[in-house]
Every structure is written in structure tokens, then in C-alpha cells.
Amino acid sequence: MLKTLMGEVKEYKRDSILSPIFVIMEVIMEIIIPILMASIIDNGVEKSNISHVWTMGALMVAIAMISMFCGVMSGKYAARASSGFAKNLRKAMYENIQTFSFANIDKYSTPGLVTRLTTDVTNVQNAYQMIIRMCARSPFMLIFAMTMTFVVNRKLAMIFLVATIFLAIVLALIIAHTFPVFSMVFKKYDALNASVQENVSAIRVVKAYVREDYEVNKFHTASNNLYKLFVQAEKLLTLNMPVMQFTVYSCILLLSWLGAKMIVAGSLQTGELVSLFAYVMNVLVSLMMMSMAFVMIAMSKASADRIAEVINEKASLVNGENPVYEVPDGSILFDHVNFAYQKDSENKVLNEINCEIKAGETIGIIGGTGSAKTSFVQLIPRLYDVTGGCVKVGGIDVREYDIETLRDQVAMVLQNNVLFSGTINDNMRWGKKDATQEEIIRACRLSQADEFVQTLPDKYETYIEQGGTNVSGGQKQRLCIARALIKKPKILILDDSTSAVDTRTDSLIRQAFATEIPDTTKLIIAQRITSVQDADRIIVMNDGMIDAIGTHEELLTDNMIYRDVYESQVKGAAENE
CATH class of the missing domain: 3.40.50.300 (P-loop containing nucleotide triphosphate hydrolases)
Known part of the structure; x- marks a missing residue:
């Protein structure tokens, strides 16, 4: 599945690489800022060294500006990469669907294919953007921030390590329980789309039999099933934030208590404690971002499987090794x-x-x-x-x-005769792209369609609504026969x-x-x-x-x-x- 999807990144590989590179640069700049802040407090404020304060302050502003620039560029490339990736996925699926035989088409419902081309692709697009931004930012932020906490003070850094392990376990449990639910959600999306499509395409029959209330109830049932599954999943996801906040505040309390004791004892400076407060937020926020990214990836995993299934589907009817390109006769x-x-x-x-x-x-x-x-x-x-x-x-x-x-x-x-939205001439040229007006008129005369076409205000330029809803059943049949005759088949x-x-x-x-x-x-x-x-x-x-x-x-x-x-x-x- 992963290989199939990654094969559709194609011309957006450059953007997909540049986005995490700028993210890493942004992270490095953000990691440097607390060190400079600690230096301002310990070597500037406490020692009344104003020039040091100005120097470090100017450096912090410059680094902040570089960080902001890297963040903007990362967002720009991530947006281009994810949108382009989604475009390629839709194109790949649609092109492959066109190669399907009737046997292949029979395997998939129309609403199921529509869901894959819309909702599923959007989920994968969002997840891909999270991967090249959040999943690049969070691990590096976690690694760099944890490293800096050990550089500043190893004893206090153990608080971060324990908190990280605890949150990782909670996150893994949440994802393990939510993924099966999200897998079921997309099956319910198919049922919902089927209800909508069937109702809209057969709206005349629904109204003729006065079955509007029945259709509304059917849609309500499908929508309610989807609602229940989302509520079930969201209940589990809501545990993420309370656990995260509990961990953050516990770390801050422990840092404040132990840090104050160490400052009094002279084994820790005030600026170093302030930098640790900044790093605790960096570590825990990066974990929170990772949890959000993993949840999004868990949601999109089911979508990715469904997309890959369509892209990998092989047409059951294919040409042989040396196909024949001429039909001798119509026997x-x-x-x-x-x-x-x-x-x-x-x-x-x-x-x-x-x-x-x-x-x-x-x-x-x-x-x-x-x-x-x-x-x-x-x-x-x-x-x-x-x-x-x-x-x-x-x-x-x-x-x-x-x-x-x-x-x-x-x-x-x-x-089941099908006419496409467009003029009568447009529909006729489905049979032969370069058909002349004379050929179209001749085919319509053979099928007895010319008689009624000539009575229309715009004649052969008359616009046909989708499905041919603005012509009668007999007129539709005659136009479809004419469209076939234009091919001059054997x-x-x-x-x-x-x-x-x-x-x-x-x-x-x-x-x-x-x-x-x-x-x-x-x-x-x-x-x-x-x-x-x-x-x-x-x-x-x-x-x-x-x-x-x-x-x-x-x-x-x-x-x-x-x-x-x-x-x-x-x-x-x-x-x-």
C-alpha cells in the first residue's frame, strides 16, 4: 500500500523533501532561543551586563526571524506537496477505473468509488501534510529538546524522559483502539453516499410514489450510524488532551519544586531553570503534535488501503502479446x-x-x-x-x-441508454470524434432521430441535460442508436x-x-x-x-x-x- 501511494508523489518529491528540511531548520532555531534566554538572565541581568543583554536580544530576534521564515517556507512546500499528491492519487484512480472491464466494475459500488475519489483522498492528503511537517518537526524537536535538557541538567532531564515514555504508552493505546473504529467509518460513508446517489438519481420515481419520508428516514439511519461511530472514536481521542495536560503540569510542578531546591543549593542557575521550562513545553508540545499526527495517520490508514486497492486493481480484460488491429468482417x-x-x-x-x-x-x-x-x-x-x-x-x-x-x-x-450533458452534436461525436455535420445528420435520419431534432429551437446544438432528462425515452433511444451508427461498425x-x-x-x-x-x-x-x-x-x-x-x-x-x-x-x- 505504502509503495503504491508513494509512487504517486512524482513531480512533488522536491516539495516533499524541502518541507521537512525547512522544518528541521525551524526546530534548530527554536532550540537555540532558550539557551540565549538563559544566557541573558545568568550573564546579563544577574551580572548587570547590559551590552550582553542587547547582544543576545538582537541575536534572539534574528534567530526568531529565521525560524519564522523557515516555518512559512515549510508550510508553502507542504501545501504544494500534499495538494499535488492528492491530485495525482485522484488521477491515478480515475485513469485506472477507465481501464476496468465490466467484471472489475462489478466488484466496486459507484458510491464506494466516489468516496475513494473524494473523502478518502482528502484524508490521505491531510495525513501526508502532517507527515512531512508534524512528523518531521515533532521527532526532531523531541530529540533536540531532550538532548538540551540533559546538557543543562541530567537529574531534571529524567523528569522529561519518564513523561515521554508515559505519554508514548498512552498514545499507542489510544491509536490501537481508534483505528478499527475509523476503518468501519469509511464503510458507513459508502452506505451514506449510496443512499444519496440512489435518491437523487431516482428522484422522479421517489416523488411519483410519494416515498420522500421513507428516503429521509433511510438517509437519517445511514447518517446516524456514521455519527455513532465518530462519537465512539472521538471519545477515545478526547483522552489525549487531558492526559497531555496532566503530564505537562506535573512536569512543571516537579521542575519548579526540584529546580528551586537546586538553585538554593547552588547546583543550578536561574537561567538554566527558565530554559528547562521552555524545553519542557517543547518536549511535551512535540509529543502532543505527534499524537495528533498519529491519530490523523490512523484515520487515513483505512482510506489509504481503499485508494491503493483501486490503483492496484488490474483490468481482467487486457490485450494479448501480439493483438490483431483489423477486423476482417462482421461474421x-x-x-x-x-x-x-x-x-x-x-x-x-x-x-x-x-x-x-x-x-x-x-x-x-x-x-x-x-x-x-x-x-x-x-x-x-x-x-x-x-x-x-x-x-x-x-x-x-x-x-x-x-x-x-x-x-x-x-x-x-x-x-440503459445514457446521454451525456452537452449538445446533440457533442453526444453524437462520442461515436466518432471528428464526425462531420453531414455524418451526424445521416446517422440521425437512419435512426429516425432527425425528424424530432429538426423541430427543436437549436436543432443539433440543443443542449442535453445530464442523463438526457430533457428528452423523452423514445427520443433518447433514437439518439443513442444514431451515436452507434456514426462509428460505421461492422x-x-x-x-x-x-x-x-x-x-x-x-x-x-x-x-x-x-x-x-x-x-x-x-x-x-x-x-x-x-x-x-x-x-x-x-x-x-x-x-x-x-x-x-x-x-x-x-x-x-x-x-x-x-x-x-x-x-x-x-x-x-x-x-x-
Whole structure:
């Protein structure tokens, strides 16, 4: 974990080194000041040597100014280093997430990834700043101050040593008990974010079903669980300050009592006692700062683990050693294909799939809910890898292709159509970055989207809200189909992508496909028989297997599943009429 995170410091190594260097210089200056102060008292005030007072006073001011400058520079470099480190962590996670396959994405919840990119990175950023400042300052301050106390008076220095050991033990116990609690806190953050995200993204459904109170209570429960854990952790952390203050005041009392006796006995000078009072504050404050730093590090340890987990996650789908960069044609072959979402799972989603599709064919796919229609087509662009057998496109195993090349030639319109915030033109150019306006209009005409786009005030410059909330479901589907067509793919997969359009528009889309892109292999998953009955062949899926393949007429005669679906839809349509 540490190696992974430190690898993201990168260009901020210089700032990360300069910050502790200036901190050490600041500490040295602060350690010198009590010695000068003792000299002023013992050699200046008590001996009425005013020139010595002025000389040492001027030197103290100069050293204080140097200390202040070092402190400012240390803060400046620490801020740059920690902010840059956080930026690199977010970038590394986000870039790696983009390489994830669907199988990788399935491992993480969306709220969990958001928490890692925001809250977790902020915690690590704060901890990193503490490390390069506080964790550099406190140990050196402790070492230098303890050394000076032994130089001044060894007997009194034992007070500091005992106090240091006592505080170190208390601090270790506090950290040991708080770390498990903070580990649980970030899991609760995921639950809280999930509640918020789900509610906001589905706010229309929430309001339609008048479930606002239910959602408020769900959020309150998640928030209250987080509150309880923080209270539990903070109760333990609050012990730190009382113990610290008890130790500080005990040291001051012992120094005052023993120091006064030693001054009377003549074995200690007044200035030396004053310097010891300064050093006791330096030692104990440095311990307090170390405790704060360790608490912050303990809090961020869970965050650091979660960040490293995402950065170290390896995509389950990668290119082979010598990937193929050209797809010959749109032919597809399923050869004894088995598939399960979990590789070690015995529950296969697809079982012994054998099917050959010629380039340019139009294939309809129909079947009941849960018959694995979507899983079947997701193997073609290699969104998942088969667990047995192989899928070939253009006569080549999809695992041998460069992934980007393959997916550029296999356009897929998913069940859940997504439009991004931006103009219609911007959304269309997701399919092809340099698409001309003529290409965009042609694709929209093929998908029957141009008709409604031309009625919009700004036409193709009309702004689409995030998720396409300002267009209807049917309009969204047609725009998504157009976006896929702009790629000019060799294979086009429509996964129930015309369910929200009327039968006339559905028919026009299929006619346009047949006449305008005859060489493109088209796979159409549909619930309506009318959407697939004109296909060259129709695949009937049932319980993860191919039940039958044939034309509309052949299946009506020979396949019970297809005939039952057809009759139920024809009967339903007749009753509606």
C-alpha cells in the first residue's frame, strides 16, 4: 500500500523533501532561543551586563526571524506537496477505473468509488501534510529538546524522559483502539453516499410514489450510524488532551519544586531553570503534535488501503502479446461457449452456445426475462470473457484482438441508454470524434432521430441535460442508436433499444438499416415479435441456452416458445383494437 501511494508523489518529491528540511531548520532555531534566554538572565541581568543583554536580544530576534521564515517556507512546500499528491492519487484512480472491464466494475459500488475519489483522498492528503511537517518537526524537536535538557541538567532531564515514555504508552493505546473504529467509518460513508446517489438519481420515481419520508428516514439511519461511530472514536481521542495536560503540569510542578531546591543549593542557575521550562513545553508540545499526527495517520490508514486497492486493481480484460488491429468482417461464431459472471461459479449464465452468424445478416434475438440475451451479446465486443469455448469475430477469437479496435467495429446500444450533458452534436461525436455535420445528420435520419431534432429551437446544438432528462425515452433511444451508427461498425447490436418507440418508428428504423447499411451485421434483441420477424434469422433463448434458430415462419411452426410469445402478442393486440 505504502509503495503504491508513494509512487504517486512524482513531480512533488522536491516539495516533499524541502518541507521537512525547512522544518528541521525551524526546530534548530527554536532550540537555540532558550539557551540565549538563559544566557541573558545568568550573564546579563544577574551580572548587570547590559551590552550582553542587547547582544543576545538582537541575536534572539534574528534567530526568531529565521525560524519564522523557515516555518512559512515549510508550510508553502507542504501545501504544494500534499495538494499535488492528492491530485495525482485522484488521477491515478480515475485513469485506472477507465481501464476496468465490466467484471472489475462489478466488484466496486459507484458510491464506494466516489468516496475513494473524494473523502478518502482528502484524508490521505491531510495525513501526508502532517507527515512531512508534524512528523518531521515533532521527532526532531523531541530529540533536540531532550538532548538540551540533559546538557543543562541530567537529574531534571529524567523528569522529561519518564513523561515521554508515559505519554508514548498512552498514545499507542489510544491509536490501537481508534483505528478499527475509523476503518468501519469509511464503510458507513459508502452506505451514506449510496443512499444519496440512489435518491437523487431516482428522484422522479421517489416523488411519483410519494416515498420522500421513507428516503429521509433511510438517509437519517445511514447518517446516524456514521455519527455513532465518530462519537465512539472521538471519545477515545478526547483522552489525549487531558492526559497531555496532566503530564505537562506535573512536569512543571516537579521542575519548579526540584529546580528551586537546586538553585538554593547552588547546583543550578536561574537561567538554566527558565530554559528547562521552555524545553519542557517543547518536549511535551512535540509529543502532543505527534499524537495528533498519529491519530490523523490512523484515520487515513483505512482510506489509504481503499485508494491503493483501486490503483492496484488490474483490468481482467487486457490485450494479448501480439493483438490483431483489423477486423476482417462482421461474421460471428459462438463455439461451445459457456459463461458465468464469477469464474469459479458453477451457475452458468450461458451453457454450450453454438451459433454462426454471417457478415451482413440481420439476427433477431428473443426470449423471456433472465434468458441471458444481454449476456449473449456482451461477449461479442468482449465486455466479458467467456469461461469456456470461444467467440470469434471475422474468424478471429475476440481475445486476440486489440480491445479498442474490436469495440470500434462492434457498436452496442445498451438497455440503459445514457446521454451525456452537452449538445446533440457533442453526444453524437462520442461515436466518432471528428464526425462531420453531414455524418451526424445521416446517422440521425437512419435512426429516425432527425425528424424530432429538426423541430427543436437549436436543432443539433440543443443542449442535453445530464442523463438526457430533457428528452423523452423514445427520443433518447433514437439518439443513442444514431451515436452507434456514426462509428460505421461492422457489427451493430441493439439490446432492446427500440422498446420506447412506437411500432411505426421501429419499422422505419429496421427498413433504414436494411437499405442503408446492408453489409453491417445487425443483432436486435427485442420483446416485440414485430421488431424481429423480418430478420434473416431469429435466435430463441431460454434459460441460458439457444432453444431454436430459424426464420419467423419456421419458428412459428416448430418452436413452442416463439409461438406462445407470438400468439400472446397477437391476441393482446387484437383485444386492444
